[in-house]
Amino acid sequence: MTPQRPRERPKPASIVLYRSELRKAIRRNAHEPEINFLNITAMLDIMTIILVFLLKTLGESSAAVPQSDDLRLPTSIVRTQPHQDGVTITISKSQILVGDEKVLALPPRDAMVQNGVGAMHKRDAFYIVPLGATLQAARETDIMVRKARGEDPSSSEAIIIADMTTPYRVLIEVLFTLGQCEFGKYHLMVIQTKKKE
Numbered sequence: 001m002t003p004q005r006p007r008e009r010p011k012p013a014s015i016v017l018y019r020s021e022l023r024k025a026i027r028r029n030a031h032e033p034e035i036n037f038l039n040i041t042a043m044l045d046i047m048t049i050i051l052v053f054l055l056k057t058l059g060e061s062s063a064a065v066p067q068s069d070d071l072r073l074p075t076s077i078v079r080t081q082p083h084q085d086g087v088t089i090t091i092s093k094s095q096i097l098v099g100d101e102k103v104l105a106l107p108p109r110d111a112m113v114q115n116g117v118g119a120m121h122k123r124d125a126f127y128i129v130p131l132g133a134t135l136q137a138a139r140e141t142d143i144m145v146r147k148a149r150g151e152d153p154s155s156s157e158a159i160i161i162a163d164m165t166t167p168y169r170v171l172i173e174v175l176f177t178l179g180q181c182e183f184g185k186y187h188l189m190v191i192q193t194k195k196k197e
Contacts, residue, residue: 074164076190086157086187087138089131091166091174098134109167116169126176135181155184162188 071092090097096104096117107118116122123129139156146153158178162171178186 072164073191075193086159088159091162093163103134104130112167112170116173126173128173128177131177139181155182157185158183159187
């Protein structure tokens with residue numbers, strides 16, 4: 001058995017020596033640090049693209065109807081989501097639009113209550129000729145779209161956005177014209193309100 005040598009005690013370190021060793025260690029480890037944080041630039045690019053897409057979609061949505069003095073939607077307690085597919089027909093106080101295209105300027109309200117849109121724009125009692133011509137073109141486009149999707153092209157759908165003060169006669173004339181142009185399903189756009197108690 002060999003006698004054990006007593007352990008030597010380390011020399012007490014001086015502050016100067018400690019600082020120089022610390023500087024050496026910092027220089028030794030001074031290489032390119034790993035990126036261990038989130039790169040927010042790429043995320044902001046993605047969020048910007050999504051924001052633009054959502055704004056464009058909202059602007060084209062039939063649910064985004066701007067209210068004005070010329071167009072105030074009726075209110076309803078219905079809870080169904082607005083329908084998105086179909087030709088949009090807007091009946092304001094002064095005009096009828098199909099999509100964004102102005103089809104017909106409407107006469108004053110007093111005249112519309114009795115005669116609808118006026119005899120010079122109608123064939124028979126209810127068919128609105130300028131509206132019918134525009135709807136026929138929209139129907140032909142819708143037939144091609146439905147065939148491409150594999151859906152039944154026998155009838156089309158329409159979304160009607162009518163002012164709350166639209167005379168019943170004008171609404172019936174628009175619906176009759178839609179029916180004559182092979183639009184078999186209608187969706188009336190309203191504003192949802194809370195249920196009355």
